[in-house]
Amino acid sequence: MTNPARSARVRPARVVLAKPGLDGHDRGVRVVARALRDAGFEVIYTGLWQAPAQIAETCLQEDADALGLSCHSGAHMTLFPEVMHELAERGARDLPAFAGGIVAPADVPALATIGIERVFPPGSRLPDIVSWLRERLAMAS
Amino acid sequence: MAAGALGDGVVTKERKTFSGLPLQPTYGPEDLAAFDPARDLGEPGAFPMTRGVYPTMYRGRPWTMRQFAGFGSPAETNARYRLLLERGQTGLSVAFDLPTLMGRDSDDPFARGEVGRCGVAVDSLVDVERLFQDIPLDAVTTSMTINGPSVIVFALFLAAAERQGVAFTDLGGTLQTDIFKEYIAQREWLFPPRPHLRLIGDLIEFCTAEVPRFHPISVSGYHIREAGSTAIQEAAFTLADGFAYVELGLSRGLDVDAFAPRLSFFFNSHIDFFEEIAKFRASRRTWATWVRDRYGARDERSLRLRFHTQTAGCSLTAEQPMNNVVRTALEAMAAVLGGTQSLHTNSLDEVYALPTDHAVTLALRTQQIIAHETGVADVIDPLGGSYFVESLTNEVQAGVETYLARIDEMGEGSMLEGVLRGLDTGYFVREIAEAAFEEQRRFDAMDLRRVGVNVFDGGEDLAVDMLHIPMETEDAVLAALAGRRAARDEAVAAAALEHLERVARGSDNVMPALLDCARSECTEGEMVAAMRAVFGTHPESIPI
Numbered sequence: 085m086t087n088p089a090r091s092a093r094v095r096p097a098r099v100v101l102a103k104p105g106l107d108g109h110d111r112g113v114r115v116v117a118r119a120l121r122d123a124g125f126e127v128i129y130t131g132l133w134q135a136p137a138q139i140a141e142t143c144l145q146e147d148a149d150a151l152g153l154s155c156h157s158g159a160h161m162t163l164f165p166e167v168m169h170e171l172a173e174r175g176a177r178d179l180p181a182f183a184g185g186i187v188a189p190a191d192v193p194a195l196a197t198i199g200i201e202r203v204f205p206p207g208s209r210l211p212d213i214v215s216w217l218r219e220r221l222a223m224a225s
Numbered sequence: 226m227a228a229g230a231l232g233d234g235v236v237t238k239e240r241k242t243f244s245g246l247p248l249q250p251t252y253g254p255e256d257l258a259a260f261d262p263a264r265d266l267g268e269p270g271a272f273p274m275t276r277g278v279y280p281t282m283y284r285g286r287p288w289t290m291r292q293f294a295g296f297g298s299p300a301e302t303n304a305r306y307r308l309l310l311e312r313g314q315t316g317l318s319v320a321f322d323l324p325t326l327m328g329r330d331s332d333d334p335f336a337r338g339e340v341g342r343c344g345v346a347v348d349s350l351v352d353v354e355r356l357f358q359d360i361p362l363d364a365v366t367t368s369m370t371i372n373g374p375s376v377i378v379f380a381l382f383l384a385a386a387e388r389q390g391v392a393f394t395d396l397g398g399t400l401q402t403d404i405f406k407e408y409i410a411q412r413e414w415l416f417p418p419r420p421h422l423r424l425i426g427d428l429i430e431f432c433t434a435e436v437p438r439f440h441p442i443s444v445s446g447y448h449i450r451e452a453g454s455t456a457i458q459e460a461a462f463t464l465a466d467g468f469a470y471v472e473l474g475l476s477r478g479l480d481v482d483a484f485a486p487r488l489s490f491f492f493n494s495h496i497d498f499f500e501e502i503a504k505f506r507a508s509r510r511t512w513a514t515w516v517r518d519r520y521g522a523r524d525e526r527s528l529r530l531r532f533h534t535q536t537a538g539c540s541l542t543a544e545q546p547m548n549n550v551v552r553t554a555l556e557a558m559a560a561v562l563g564g565t566q567s568l569h570t571n572s573l574d575e576v577y578a579l580p581t582d583h584a585v586t587l588a589l590r591t592q593q594i595i596a597h598e599t600g601v602a603d604v605i606d607p608l609g610g611s612y613f614v615e616s617l618t619n620e621v622q623a624g625v626e627t628y629l630a631r632i633d634e635m636g637e638g639s640m641l642e643g644v645l646r647g648l649d650t651g652y653f654v655r656e657i658a659e660a661a662f663e664e665q666r667r668f669d670a671m672d673l674r675r676v677g678v679n680v681f682d683g684g685e686d687l688a689v690d691m692l693h694i695p696m697e698t699e700d701a702v703l704a705a706l707a708g709r710r711a712a713r714d715e716a717v718a719a720a721a722l723e724h725l726e727r728v729a730r731g732s733d734n735v736m737p738a739l740l741d742c743a744r745s746e747c748t749e750g751e752m753v754a755a756m757r758a759v760f761g762t763h764p765e766s767i768p769i
Contacts, residue, residue: 111452159323
C-alpha cells in the first residue's frame with residue numbers, strides 16, 4: 085500500500101541554498117552545499133544574483149524542506165525580509181530558514197522574528213550546521 | 226579547552242603549513258644542496274628579483290600605506306579619506322559599493338539595500354568629483370578596486386581630474402581591472418570574457434599613450450585566496466592571469482617592454498608566516514623568469530613583480546575580535562618581510578562590518594609601528610639565505626610551475642587561451658572549492674586551530690563598536706541621482722551613449738567615447754547598458 089505522505093518523507097530532505105542580491109561571495113555557500121550533500125541532504129543551489137521572488141519560487145518548485153540564505157554584502161536586513169515576505173505571499177511562511185555570512189550579532193534577533201531561525205557566521209563548524217538542520221527537520225516531520 | 230591540552234609532547238607528529246605543505250623539524254645545508262645564491266637570489270632589484278624589486282627597497286622609501294576605504298555617500302567617504310591622509314596614510318584606495326561594482330545605478334531595482342553599504346555609491350561624474358573634493362589628484366596616488374566596469378569608472382575618474390585641472394600625465398595610481406579573477410573567485414563580471422578582454426586591451430593602449438603613470442591592471446590573487454585557495458594556487462593562478470594579460474598586450478601589437486612595467490599585482494597575506502613570505506619571494510622569481518625567457522622582455526622594469534598586499538580578511542574571527550589586531554599585525558609583518566610595495570591592514574571589526582574611524586586608525590598605526598619601531602624595514606630581504614625560507618620558496622615555486630604547466634597545456638601553448646579554457650570548464654572554481662572544503666574539514670577536525678574559535682574559546686568577548694550605514698544614506702543617494710537625471714542635458718547624454726554603442730560595435734578604442742559619456746553626465750548603468758546591447762551577458766556556471 086502506498087502512502088503519499090509516508091513516501092514523501094522517505095525521500096532525502098531537500099534544502100535550497102540561495103544567494104540573494106548582487107553579492108558574489110560564494111565560498112561559504114559552496115562549502116555548506118557540499119557538506120549538506122555529503123550528509124545525505126538533497127541540495128539545490130540557486131547560484132548568484134537571485135531576486136527574492138525568484139528564491140521563493142525556487143523553494144516552491146523544488147518542494148524544499150528548508151532554505152539557507154547567504155549574504156556577505158551587508159544587505160541582509162533588506163534582502164532576507166524580502167525573501168521571507170515572498171515566501172509568505174506564496175503560503176510558505178513556515179519553511180524552516182537559516183542563514184550564513186557577514187551578519188552583525190545585533191541583527192540576529194531581528195532576523196529571528198521574521199523566521200530566520202539560525203545564523204551561522206564565519207568560523208562555524210560544518211558538523212554544527214548539519215546537526216542543527218537534521219534536528220530542525222526531525223522536529224518538523 | 227585548557228592550555229595544557231594542546232601540548233601533547235609528541236614531537237614526531239606530522240606538521241604542515243596552513244596550505245598543507247609538509248614541514249621538516251629543521252632545515253639545513255642538505256636541503257639547499259643545489260642552491261646557488263648568485264643564480265637563485267641575485268642582488269635586490271636585479272634578476273631573478275627574489276630579494277625584492279628595487280635595489281634599495283624600504284631604505285629608499287617605505288611601502289605605501291594604503292587603506293582600502295569607502296562607504297555611504299561620496300561626501301562621507303571623502304571625509305574618511307581626509308582623516309586617513311591627516312593621520313599619515315600615503316595613498317588612497319577606493320572601495321565601491323556593490324551596485325557600482327556590478328555596473329548598476331543606485332536606482333536600479335537590484336541595488337536596493339546595497340547602496341553605500343560595502344563601499345561608496347558612485348553613479349556619475351558629480352559623485353567622483355565629490356569623492357575627491359579638496360584632494361588634488363596629482364598629489365596622491367589613487368587605487369580603485371573595480372573590475373567589470375573598470376573602463377567606465379576610469380573614464381569618470383579622468384573626467385573628474387579634468388575638472389580639477391589636473392593633466393592625465395600627472396595622474397598616478399592603479400585600476401584593478403583584473404576580470405580573470407572575477408570569473409575565478411570574486412564573481413563580479415558584466416560581459417562574457419572576450420568582450421572584457423577587448424575593453425582591457427583598449428585600456429592598456431589608452432593608458433600607455435595618454436595616462437602613462439597609471440597602472441591599468443592589478444593582477445589579483447587576494448580574492449582567489451579569500452575564496453579558499455591554497456598559497457600555491459593563489460600565486461599560480463595570479464601569475465597565469467598576469468601572463469595571459471602579457472599575451473593580450475602582445476596580441477595588440479604592443480612591445481612587452483612598453484606595457485609590462487605598468488602591470489602590478491595584488492596578493493593576500495594569510496596567517497602562516499613563513500609560507501606567505503615564501504609565496505611572495507617565489508612569485509617574484511617566477512614572474513621575472515617567465516617574462517624574460519618566454520616573453521622576451523629586455524627592460525629590467527618588466528621583470529619587476531610589484532605588488533600590493535592586504536592582510537587576510539578570511540583569517541579574522543567574529544569571536545574575540547580584539548585578537549584580530551594581533552593576526553593582522555603578524556600578517557602585515559610577513560608582507561613586509563616578503564617585500565610588498567604597498568599594504569592594507571584589515572581592521573579588527575571587519576569580520577562584522579566596514580571599520581569605524583577608531584578601528585581603521587589602529588590598523589594604520591599597526592603598519593606605522595612595523596615601519597618605524599621594529600627595525601624590520603632596515604635590511605633588505607632579511608630572511609634571504611635561511612635554510613627554511615629558501616627551501617620553502619623553492620617548494621612553492623615548484624608547485625606554482627606545476628600549475629602553470631597545466632594551464633599552458635590547457636591552452637595548447639597559450640597562457641591566454643589556457644586561462645580562458647579554465648574559465649569555460651570551471652577548472653579554477655573547482656580547484657579552489659576543493660581547497661576551501663579541505664581547509665574547513667581540517668578546521669572542523671582541529672587540525673587547523675583558531676584561537677578563540679576552536680581552541681582557547683573561553684572568556685568574555687569584548688564588545689566592539691560598529692559602523693552602521695543607515696537606510697537614510699540610500700534615500701539621500703537616490704534623491705541626488707534623481708535630481709541630476711532631471712537637470713542634465715538629455716540630448717547630449719543620449720548622443721554620447723549612442724556614439725558609445727556604435728564604437729563598441731566597431732573596433733575603435735572605447736576610451737574616448739566613454740570619456741564623452743562621462744563628461745555628458747551619463748550614469749554608469751547607462752554606459753553598461755549601451756555596451757551590453759553589443760556584448761551581451763555571461764551566465765554563471767554552477768559546479769559545486
